[in-house]
Amino acid sequence: MTTGEQRWAAGLYRDYQIAGLFCDDTLFASFSCFEQALINGLAKTGLVAPADAADLARQIAAFKPDGAAIAEASMRDGVPVPEYVRQLRAHVTGPAKPMLHHGATSQDLIDTATIQALASVNAILSDRLETLLALLSGLSARDGENQLQAITRMQPAVGFHASDRIAAWRHTVQALRDRLPALKEQTKILQFGGAVGDLQALGENADIVARSIAQELGLRWPGHSWHSARGPVLAQANWMSELTGTLGKIGQDVALMALRGNEDIRMSGGGSSSAMPHKQNPVTAERLITLARFNATLVSGMHQAQVHELERSGAAWMLEWMILPQMCETAGTSLSAANALIQSIESMGKSA
Template sequence: MSASPFEHPYLSGLLGDADMAPFFSVEADCRAMVDFEVALARAQGGSGVIPPDAAETIAAALAGFSPDVDALAAGTGRDGVVVPELVRQLRKAVGRDAAAFVHVGATSQDVVDTSLSLRLKPALAILDARLAAVTEALQALEDRDGDIEVMAHTRMQAAIPVPASRKIRSWRDPLVRHRARLDVVSAGVAILHFGGAAGTLEKLGDRASDVAQRLASALGLKPVDHARHSERDGIAELASWLSLVTGSLGKMGQDIALAAQSEVGEIRLSGGGGSSAMPHKVNPVAAETLVTLARFNATLLAGMHQSLVHENERSGAAWTLEWMILPQMITACAAALRHAQALVGQIAIRPLKSGADEAAAKDGRS
């Protein structure tokens, strides 16, 4: 076991995701935070809050900035957030008179939350593309095997024969609906977080709105009419969406694992996991992993809903909880979609057998 199976040297082969991990690396986070500070300086230079030449000095000095990560760790342990130490390093890198114009009017939460927004945009684009790929693969499976008659099961008992398309659509259609919801979910998190000490941008006076508009435009984020430092419904909605996706994939994985049992044989898998003791086995590893990841995200969702409780204008406790939970939920969702696409490509649906299955069908109709 590991404290972080998503990054573990070998557990990550099952639970991690190589495409998603870079968005939650220290390099990506620091780069996004520096991008915020550079864009802020330029926005303020354009609005006359700071001298324009100071803004360009800041941008030039930070173009190749590389932080002292050990110092960031020590600073975070001391301050509870990385930004005070990061800003100290940025000002040192800028040097001379322009250093005083780094981070003007901003607060730590502006930097951390906007960094997350910047990284969530490409991360959600990957999830969207994978959702599309899984739904297309399920449609192809239905086109090929949808007319095959299989046994429906209600309450784990054989019910009546149904076309395989009945089962496949119960896997695909929720994913189609989740993908349709993603635009709204993305709009709730791809926003600029910029409010200053208590969300009022009081240090920028009547130039606050202009700076915010310029900053949002430069970063490619949506401006909002006031900072959402303690309004976390957008983040919680994303967490709910992630759990819905993995939950629907978990339902599919559970169905496939049951149908692929040796005694059932309704589905044959062309690939699977081996056993150290029983070399004849082909274990439905991908299907089982979908169930695991669904249950994992379902348990974490409660924690993300706890993080909605931000006291007053900012909460260190609720905010930190988000940092611990959300990256894991996103990585779990990415891994589930990766496994799901591979799993659908391994499925061959087998027709109903005669004899016992027909008797079970008759019992189900009686």
């Protein structure tokens, strides 16, 4: 997510911990791990002598790419891998050098790096979800017996307890947390297809090499490439949009409760107004609403990026790079904001 020169806005929307998972250094480190795993896999088939593979893997691990040159070349190539591999070939020596990158293609490296980034994203989101669930439980334990006015279709309905509204928030968050292990498994998947997705350059050795790479990288080999079948990243995007929508609902509820006054909710740390010093604006709640709407907008772009032409796409794939990291950041900062919002509630409802 880029805010240009509007540095004042970055803190509202950025998640620097998650942004770091998509930076150049992290990407190139993933490329290095892939190339090391590939040469080790080739050694298991006898295509490379084990000692030569080990020597080449050590050289790959020690390689420091020229990021500026890769960025410049990417304007020509549309991807960072060709220049990365060109630099790597110039760096390494030895009998195994001709087998460097053998059987792989740019998409294998980039998609696998994305999958590895998503694994780290999901670990962060999981921790923040657990924190949010604990905070909601604590809020219910403290204020749950207090009285609230239920509102349906923007009109007063019947009285109920604060715990009832908190439970509605918690149930949806809990459901998303419960689905996260399945999402992690779905996205823990190696991309490996070679030039056109069929690993033809490896022939009968393809499955052995693929399984070896997957094992070394801690991923699952599905038995085929998914160059043009974007289910794993689309599932991640859908889940994150649902997550931010769930948190946006909490933010909207809190903002409306703040409008109703202290008998509904009292919070600390509200935002100030330049014109009305008496105001304490529910800025964090507003952020949750905005972040939810932003991810809801972005997820439609991910569905557009699902449409790859024929065996591999450049245009659809590029759109994915632009959108998915922003969705990850938005999900992360939304969870952090939700945790801060719940912690800011000094009281909820009217004590009996």
